Amino acid sequence: MAVVKSLNIGVIKDYGGFCSAMDKGHIDSGFCDFNGINGDSISDTIHHGGEYKAVFANAVSNYLAFSKFANKDLKLGQMGENLSILDLDEKSVYIGDIHHIGSAILQVSEPRKPCVKLSKIIAAGMTKFIFESGLSGWYYKVLKPGIINSGDTIKITNCNPNKLSIMELNMLFLAPKENLNLIPKLQNTQIRDAWKDSITARLKGVYDDAYMYQLN
Numbered sequence: 001m002a003v004v005k006s007l008n009i010g011v012i013k014d015y016g017g018f019c020s021a022m023d024k025g026h027i028d029s030g031f032c033d034f035n036g037i038n039g040d041s042i043s044d045t046i047h048h049g050g051e052y053k054a055v056f057a058n059a060v061s062n063y064l065a066f067s068k069f070a071n072k073d074l075k076l077g078q079m080g081e082n083l084s085i086l087d088l089d090e091k092s093v094y095i096g097d098i099h100h101i102g103s104a105i106l107q108v109s110e111p112r113k114p115c116v117k118l119s120k121i122i123a124a125g126m127t128k129f130i131f132e133s134g135l136s137g138w139y140y141k142v143l144k145p146g147i148i149n150s151g152d153t154i155k156i157t158n159c160n161p162n163k164l165s166i167m168e169l170n171m172l173f174l175a176p177k178e179n180l181n182l183i184p185k186l187q188n189t190q191i192r193d194a195w196k197d198s199i200t201a202r203l204k205g206v207y208d209d210a211y212m213y214q215l216n
Contacts, residue, residue, distance in 0.1 A: 001154070002153065003086045003087065003152070003153050003154065004150055004151060004152045005060050005085065005150070006026050006076040006150055007026065007028070007029070007083060008024035008081060008082055009024055009025065009030065009039045009040035009041075010022065010024035010077070011041050012041045012043045015117075018117065020043050020044070020117050020121060021040070021041040022117060023121070024040070024077035024078070024080060024082065026076070026150065027039070027150070028150050029147060029148070029149045030147070031148075032054075032102075032106075032142060032145055032147070033145045034142045034145060035142075036054045036055050036082065037082050037148070047113075047115065052109040052192060053109070053112075054106075054141060054142045055082050055083060055106060055142065056080060056081045056137060056140075057081055057082065057085050057138055057140065058080075058085070059089035059135070060076065060084050060085060060086045061086075062089065063076065063079075065133065065135055069125075069126065069129050070123035074122070078122070079118070079122070079137070080118075080137075081137055083101070085154065088154070090136060090138070090165065090166040090167035091166075092165070093108055093165060093166045094159055094163050094164065095109070095163050095190070096108060096158060096160060096163050097156055097157075097158060098143065098156070098157045098158040099140070099154050100154065100155040100156075101146075102146055102147050102148040102149050102152045103146030104142065104144060105144035105146070106140035106142055106143065107140060107141045107158075108139075109191075109192075110138070110169070110192065110195060111138055111139070111166050111170050112138065112139060113136070114126075114127045131174065132174065134170035134171055134174070136170055162185065162188055163190075164185045164186060164189045168185065169186075169189075169191070169195070172199060173202070176199050176203045
């Protein structure tokens with residue numbers, strides 16, 4: 001059964017030349033409203049936060065790969081997630097899944113496009129590593145505010161394998177021409193038009209920084 005191993009929030013820190021609230025620390029309990037976990041700060045409100053990016057989750061299992069790539073031990077929350085989750089990952093989480101956590105109800109909305117600050121804060125090349133591996137974590141839209149606790153089990157409803165998993169969407173975005181078999185699933189998946197537009201553009205060979213073509 002999937003479990004919230006750690007609930008995390010962060011404050012904005014100055015890294016010299018840029019600011020970020022990526023490095024998050026553990027809390028035992030927190031209230032989740034439509035904007036996310038109370039007490040969690042967002043430095044870059046253009047690319048983070050909002051209705052479809054209210055809460056960010058990462059798989060605990062990903063930390064083995066993250067720590068190996070960074071050549072150092074990383075603590076849960078250090079990659080920017082609010083929820084560090086056991087027994088779920090990008091292959092088992094589908095767009096549109098509804099997760100009942102504590103008294104809150106969250107809906108899986110999209111993967112996180114890896115932020116360039118990961119390479120500046122965690123390790124050189126980390127952004128590219130996440131982009132190519134698909135170990136992105138995922139965002140939630142909040143359907144019902146409520147209290148979330150570290151240790152809460154996660155009840156999953158509305159799971160539909162006919163929709164894209166987080167990993168499938170990541171791979172389709174990374175290499176659309178090599179994953180044309182996933183296009184029917186994309187059409188069956190309710191996701192922001194920006195994702196479908198980006199994949200369509202990439203199929204036509206249109207790349208720019210917004211499509212993560214050049215990564216640090």
